[in-house]
Amino acid sequence: MRLRRRAGTMDALLRQPDIYIPEPREYKGRWHEFFGNSNPLHVELGMGKGRFISNMSGHYPDCNFIGIDMKEELLMQASDKARSIWAEKAQMEPPNLALALFNIEYVLDLFGAGEVSRIYLNFSDPWPKRRHARRRLTHPEFLAKYTHILRSDGEIHLKTDGEHFFEFSLNSFIEAGFDLRNVSLSLHREGAHPEHVMTEYEMKFHERGQNIYRCEAVPRN
Numbered sequence: 488m489r490l491r492r493r494a495g496t497m498d499a500l501l502r503q504p505d506i507y508i509p510e511p512r513e514y515k516g517r518w519h520e521f522f523g524n525s526n527p528l529h530v531e532l533g534m535g536k537g538r539f540i541s542n543m544s545g546h547y548p549d550c551n552f553i554g555i556d557m558k559e560e561l562l563m564q565a566s567d568k569a570r571s572i573w574a575e576k577a578q579m580e581p582p583n584l585a586l587a588l589f590n591i592e593y594v595l596d597l598f599g600a601g602e603v604s605r606i607y608l609n610f611s612d613p614w615p616k617r618r619h620a621r622r623r624l625t626h627p628e629f630l631a632k633y634t635h636i637l638r639s640d641g642e643i644h645l646k647t648d649g650e651h652f653f654e655f656s657l658n659s660f661i662e663a664g665f666d667l668r669n670v671s672l673s674l675h676r677e678g679a680h681p682e683h684v685m686t687e688y689e690m691k692f693h694e695r696g697q698n699i700y701r702c703e704a705v706p707r708n
Contacts (some may be wrong), residue, residue: 497558500588505580505665506566507674511587516599521585527604530555532591533611537565538684539695540607545572548565550604553585555597562586575695591624606633610688613652625656630663632705639656643704646674648692653700665704674699 498618502509508514508521519525527550531540535555544552554565591599594702611624620626625645633643643665647653660667675693692699 493560493563496563499557500537500562500566500578500586503566506569506584506586507562508585508587511585511589512596515597516602518553518585518598518602519549520649522526522583524551524566526551526583528553528598528602528603529607531601531607531609531620532594533608534565534586535610536561536687537568537586538690539566539609539684540567540584541572541581542684544569544581545576548583551583551585551670553587555587555589555594557588557590561590562616570634593627595632597636600635601638601641603636604638604641606641606643606677607639608643608647609686610647610691611652613649615649615651620655623652623655625659627659628665630659631664634663639706639708641706642695644701645704646686646689646699646701648688648699650698650700657702660702661706664707666707668703668705672700674701 488560502511514521518528529543529550530553534556535539537554540552540554545548554562556562565586569584573581587597608624612622613621614620621628623629637643643660645653645656657667657670689699
């Protein structure tokens with residue numbers, strides 16, 4: 488995803504301490520202090536422009552959401568979307584959403600053991616070349632990290648348009664000790680569900696008639 492760097496983006500984010508977390512490591516193991524409650528913590532790893540995580544925060548006010556990406560312009564777009572959504576609820580500051588500029592490779596620095604209830608992996612980079620397999624967010628090395636931060640009843644929700652990446656991910660989940668449920672090889676075959684929150688990519692792929700693959704992975708007890 489190519490984005491034009493805009494001067495002043497980081498300064499604009501720093502003026503939003505209610506949603507942007509400049510030092511997210513400081514909240515490891517105590518995100519409930521940031522949100523002021525003990526609601527379930529849902530995390531999107533690689534949130535893109537933030538349509539999904541922003542809308543989820545509005546639809547599910549009894550959950551806390553964290554969107555993570557490595558480009559400050561994406562965080563700014565996500566913040567704008569979230570504020571627009573919550574403004575419709577007559578609340579200018581999203582009370583259950585935090586945004587972090589962070590490298591997912593070091594996710595263990597952000598969350599304590601068993602702190603996360605759900606992880607969303609939406610249209611992650613498939614890294615199709617074999618030599619890049621370890622960069623895939625469903626590689627066993629990443630899954631080991633997710634296992635550590637997930638609750639025992641936690642979940643990973645995966646969506647992708649890549650068939651080969653999906654197959655790789657299913658095998659990785661099983662080998663890493665996850666059970667699979669709600670596996671779909673064509674998520675929107677009968678049309679988009681009215682309560683289903685789409686990402687930007689998902690909307691585009693759906694309009695083109697492309698298959699969307701989805702599954703949920705839960706730690707095997």
